[in-house]
Amino acid sequence: MRLTFIAVVTALREPFDRVLANLSPDCVVTDVFLSWTVDAVTEHGIPMLSFQGTSAFTNCAFDVLGKLKPLQTLPSKAEDFVLTGLPHKINLLKSHIDSSADTDPKKASMFASIKDPEHKSYSLMLNSFYELESEYINHY
Structure with missing residues (x-):
């Protein structure tokens, strides 16, 4: 469903270009x-802020x-693991992690396309506030 949604909203590129102009x-x-909005705003020379509807913790995780791909190095019999490199010790269950992006090229491409606007934007807006997630905002 998400992949279909992303494909459909790409059709908004031309009307979006007209609005920007x-x-x-x-x-x-x-x-x-x-x-796709990254290319449009860049072509018009307009600064962009990227909005990520998740929390700072989620982005860090x-x-x-x-980067670390812990499931690839985890023993097959392991049921849980520690997500290292974060401000707090986070234990996750292996069964709760969707690793299909490692084998599904469409999902891998979708996740890569999500990071593209973030890396090319002036700044990132998160669905959070500093008082709630200061350690993860500073970490990110």
């Missing part, structure tokens, strides 16, 4: 699932999972 905004806030 007509309005000439000072900045655009875009959702990370709309990675996904980064660690993506």
Whole structure:
């Protein structure tokens, strides 16, 4: 379903280009699932902020999972593991982790496209606030 949604919203590129040309905004806030907006705002010379609808903790955890790939080195009989490299000790169950992006090229591409706007934007907006997740915001 997510992959279909992303494919469908890509059709909004042309109308989005027209809006950018007509309005000439000072900045655009875009959702990370709309990675095609990066090219559009760049072509119009408009700064972009990337919005990630998840928390700072979630972003930190996904980064660690993506970089360290702990499931690939975990013994097959292990049921849980510690997610290292975070401000707190986080134990996760192996059965709760969707590792299909390692074998599904479409999912891998989707996750890569989510990171693209984040890396190319002026800043990242998270669905959180500093008082709640200061350690993870500072860590990220």
